[in-house]
Amino acid sequence: MSILKISKIGHPILLKECSEIKEFSSDTLKKIVYDMSETMLDYNGIGLAAPQVHISKKIIVFRNPDNEEKDKIEITPLINPIFTPMGKETEDDWEGCLSIPGMQGLVRRFKKIKYSGFDLDGKEIENEVEGLHARVVQHEVDHLNGILYTSRLAHKNAFGFEKEITTYWKNEQNRK
């Protein structure tokens, strides 16, 4: 396994729609997923999409935030994923992205979604999730369509360096 180089905002691969995976169970696909998982853990990320490691294909990996308290890390790879919102309710929360290092933005996402995709062997995976789990999947699927969270800000000014966001936005919010 190897740790891959992360593409950063400004690189055109992050703005392109990725192509679908047609062949499952291949060694190539397995290697990409293992390398992406290792890269995500090394950077302490919660999710990673293939274009973030310069691969323009519909592959994401993410940690399951619902299971993290059990002291183990569970990584879900998802191939050709899609999601549909369940209801119109949205939530605003702070997000970061390994392709936009050191920055955070307040992003509006659907609260509940239904997602589907395939595992490494082409078996269909379906899930209904909400909260952080739903947020991570929406963020990563956006990457596959060439969309970064900076185009989904809840407010156009709610974006900046982590330190400034913590000082001027999060602390402000806590005081309310």
Ligand code: ZN
């Ligand atoms: Zn991202």
